[in-house]
Amino acid sequence: MNTSTNRQASTRRLNDHLFSSALTVTFFSLFLVLGSAIEARAQGSQITIKNERNQRVKVCVYKNTNALTWLRPVRCWTLSNGETVVWNQGGSGYRYNVRVFKPAILDEKICEKRAVWNSDDITIQGKSPCILAKNRHPARSEVSPKQWSDGDRVLVNAPGDAYWYPGVIERKRSNREYFIMLENGKRLVIDPKYISGDYIREGTRVYGNWKRSGRYYAGRIASRNGNAVSIDYDDGDKETTSLRYTRFGFNDLPSEVKQYTVKICNNQNEKVWFTLSYGYGRGNYFTEGWWYVNPKGCYTIDLSDRWRRAGHREGVTPRTFIYGETEGLFGGAIKKAWQGADRNFTFCINEDRSKSFRNTEATLSNNVPVRNPCDSPGQERVRVNALNYPRRGTQLTWTFR
Structure with a gap:
């Protein structure tokens, strides 16, 4: 990332710059106004702050979100022993820092606690720890329960x-x-x-x-x-x-991926051409191509669309395989190929990469699969690599290395 360029316009860069340089009176006044406006818009999360310390204390809370956290508190309260205040924190999701002072002309810090969760109630104690943050177990948003498998x-x-x-x-x-x-x-x-x-x-x-x-x-x-x-x-x-x-x-929360895609990447220094094969059962495997991916590039294919075009019904995830080869030398006489290890597991491709094709691997005759002989001019059988499906929600990928 080009930090010197991108961060000039970002709040984080502004905060870091201000932390390391003198704050002007004009900007500090603006910061106060903006902070008050943000707090005024916040609604929702009720946080209880209670003083159980045997003395009068001043409690201040600060946003734990930037370098200016200690320059200005979000809110402060002066509490006598046993007194409680309810703070409408706003449910904004940020953690906050807490400091406890002995009230005076120049307040004397007693203790502090950093990164308190926005759902924690606060108790000021006369013993250690001075600041006790306790979770209130607020109401939680729920999703429809479903069954999960190990590794999901x-x-x-x-x-x-x-x-x-x-x-x-x-x-x-x-x-x-x-x-x-x-x-x-x-x-x-x-x-x-x-x-x-x-x-x-x-x-x-x-x-x-x-x-x-x-x-x-x-x-x-x-x-x-x-x-x-x-x-x-x-x-x-x-x-x-x-x-x-x-x-x-x-x-x-992202919804379930309804479309299956495969991202094909090429780590070679030359173009790689590839074919895809997919199917299930005994007589409905197809092989089609050609696609290519440029050197050091990637190409994404919508598998769901390809499956529909091949006639596979919705809701079924066909087994999918890939074969690849480089452009090669001398018209492809010398080339690198990515084939599977199983010599008995082959599919029929057309050698002419300038034309697209779709070959049916087998047809059913009296419910008996009859294999495509793959003996037409310009056809050959190649071993293929299985594309293994990842866990839910991640994209299928394959890299020619």
């Missing part, structure tokens, strides 16, 4: 958290619970009402942990390769990171 990739909502995080089903505990390993290394036991499929793909709304700083910003998935994702942030910044450093809002 999912998004999970844990108690007391407004967001959904990527993870993997380890095993089923009961009809009401699954053991889940989150991408961040935490293990949870979760009701299926709080488990959604990992259908993360290009265009999915996401909150990324910018540079693993603990500060999350909104954006969209630009591309995905397994756990690696590229994010285009709303402020113009870009970042390649891991799903471990992402989270998702309930209203942004």
